[in-house]
Amino acid sequence: MSKNIDKSFLFSEEMEFLFESVFDKLPIAIDILDAEGNIRMINKTFLDYLGLEKDKVINKYVLDVDRNSRFPLVLKTGQNEIAYRHKFANGKEAIVHRIAIKDGDEVIGGFGMILFEDLNELRKLIEKNRLLETELEHYKKTLRKIHGAKYSWENIIGKSDAIVECKKKAMKMANMDSNILIYGESGVGKELFAHAIHNSSKRRDYPFVTVNCAAIPEQLMESELFGYEEGAFTGAQKGGKIGKFELANHGTIFLDEIGDMPYTMQAKLLRVLQEGEIERVGGKAPIKVDVRVISATNKDLSKLVKEGKFRSDLFYRINVLMLNVPPLRERKEDIPLLIDHFLSLLTQNSGIYKKVSKEVYDILEKYDWPGNIRELRNVIERMVVNSEGDIIRKTDIPLYILKKELPVRKKGSGLQEMLEEFEKEIIFETLKECNYNKSQAAEILKIPRSRLYRKLKKFGILEENNEVK
Ligand SMILES: Nc1ncnc2c1ncn2[C@@H]1O[C@H](COP(=O)(O)OP(=O)(O)OP(=O)(O)O)[C@@H](O)[C@H]1O
Ligand SMILES: [Mg+2]
The missing domain is CATH 1.10.8.60 (Helicase, Ruva Protein; domain 3)
Known part of the structure; x- marks a missing residue:
């Protein structure tokens, strides 16, 4: 059931009190008109903008205050005007909203608001935004170069049935978006496959970030993966540090030697995979991330699960697709x-x-x-x-x-x-x-x-x- 505002409430003392106590202090210019086009409420910001005293405005017909106003039209037709460019009678140009307040079909008043007070400022803002976007694009590209995947299918040499089959399977997996576990003995080319899969997936224009789980000391693992906020611990970098998961956003994270992931970290990793969000060390709010996980191992993870060294719930999350890279012999x-x-x-x-x-x-x-x-x-x-x-x-x-x-x-x-x-x-x-x-x-x-x-x-x-x- 939709609720209507009724006229007696809109122009009640309570409303006026609300307007004065709350809206007067807002740095946004707003006013409220009745159906006849008289300005019934206006806040201080708007008055300052117009350079007028309140008694010259309140209860005056809008065209007597600003002869250019289009409010009479809005009140007549009930058609809102959103983000219109408007030149006030005092010569100032702004972007404004004019909204008809209705009780059912009947227009009972109008709500006016200035979105941007100064068009020149707005132009500068747009220009600045455009420059920032260009700059951002440049950094994104550079980052992609640093964190890009280096290898593609052509780099995986071999014509044996075993490797041709493996490549075919991997190409299919690249087109899906599920997590992959690459299994194979040391030196068979697991990393090469991880690169090639990312490079031919829909995520190829986004980063490919490698984490060697065996090489990172346990106590640094969490901040490496999830980052930290400034002051999270002694020795923490000023401004904090972005973690590998955030760095890989929209791309792929390659968790190499996943079998060496410390047990306590496994629970944290699992949570990230389930929730799709990370928490920086010392951070207050979770951050959404969209990352595909490719893991690799030369250990028998199901055996590690049986021995209680690897969490079975994590194993199932990372092992949605499984690629077995055959040994050279x-x-x-x-x-x-x-x-x-x-x-x-x-x-x-x-x-x-x-x-x-x-x-x-x-x-x-x-x-x-x-x-x-x-x-x-x-x-x-x-x-x-x-x-x-x-x-x-x-x-x-x-x-x-x-x-x-x-x-x-x-x-x-x-x-x-x-x-x-x-x-x-x-x-x-x-x-x-x-x-x-x-x-x-x-x-x-x-x-x-x-x-x-x-x-x-x-x-x-x-x-x-x-x-x-
Ligand atoms: N099919 C292939 N064609 C060409 N080079 C390959 C191929 N497979 C592997 N290599 C090369 O062999 C080396 C080892 O490959 P890679 O690092 O991918 O192995 P891995 O399975 O990740 O090993 P580890 O388990 O020790 O980490 C690399 O130099 C890689 O470029
Ligand atoms: Mg490797």
């Missing part, structure tokens, strides 16, 4: 293609041009590649750097692949070089054995972890960010 026909691909990447990046002998292709194709494509890539890079001449031969293949117990003495190498080579082999093989877990490798080798890191950096196995290449 199950698609050996891709090995020659991948070798060529990595050689040509090296040529592009460093200008070094080398070929691989037939024998080398054969040996590398037979090997089982427990470290998958990452290991293959490493081996190619090391062979390219270490080999002499422009052909890579059998003697350039790392010994652990050739399954020799001891290094052969290479022509021209001194003892130091040979020892280093041997050390490299041992470290590399140990790393591979424990799935590139550096702490475990250090333990097996009985050396401190820091020493292992130093050696890995020296051998070029470890990158600056401490990731195994």
Whole structure:
């Protein structure tokens, strides 16, 4: 049932009291007219704008106060005029609303209001807004470049049935908008798939933000993911910090190594996925976010669920779609293609041009590649750097692949070089054995972890960010 305002209320003392006590103090110019066009109430802001005293206005016919007013027309027709440009008799230009107040069909009065007091100010505002929008667009683009996905389907090399099937499945998933869990052994290309999926999804023009759940210390995880407000804790940055989820808004967040997400964080992550909103650390109100989650793991999450290490409710939320990336040993026909691909990447990046002998292709194709494509890539890079001449031969293949117990003495190498080579082999093989877990490798080798890191950096196995290449 719609309620009507009746005339006796509109022009009652209560209404006048309300007008004076509330509306007089508003910084917006407003007035109320009766059906005949007499100004019955007007606030101080409006009077100041007109430059008139109240007694020169109140109960006067509107055209006697402002000869340009269109209110008589509005009161006659009952047609509201919203955001009209109006030039007052005093020469000032503004944007105004004129609204007919009705009791049923009968016009019983009028409500006037100035939306923008000064058209020049409005023009400036619009111009400023336009500049800000251009600037914003620029920053959005830059951000997209930084947080964009780097790889697409063409970067995923392979013609084996296994990888072709996997790509097809992933392409289908890209067109849906559900969360995806990518499962696969270390180095199979999970990250590559995550990039390519985002890049061909409807979210491709928005950010792709990666979070390595294993690399962020537990106590920093919440603020990394959800951000924090200024003063949330000691050492908090001025102005606060935006979290990865907010950064990824409308795009995709890639939660790499999700199996390493601390248990307490899992509950918080679950809430975000359920509610579609995040809460900054020290923040007062939740913030809506629209983010697709792609997670990746090389751990058996259902096993972790059974062991009570991973929340089952979170597992179901992230695992709406599941993509299994096959290990390299199950698609050996891709090995020659991948070798060529990595050689040509090296040529592009460093200008070094080398070929691989037939024998080398054969040996590398037979090997089982427990470290998958990452290991293959490493081996190619090391062979390219270490080999002499422009052909890579059998003697350039790392010994652990050739399954020799001891290094052969290479022509021209001194003892130091040979020892280093041997050390490299041992470290590399140990790393591979424990799935590139550096702490475990250090333990097996009985050396401190820091020493292992130093050696890995020296051998070029470890990158600056401490990731195994
Ligand atoms: N099909 C492929 N074609 C070309 N390069 C690939 C392919 N798959 C993987 N790579 C390359 O192999 C390396 C490892 O891939 P990626 O980092 O995606 O593996 P991952 O499954 O995420 O490994 P991890 O579990 O260790 O994080 C990268 O250098 C990537 O570019
Ligand atoms: Mg990865």
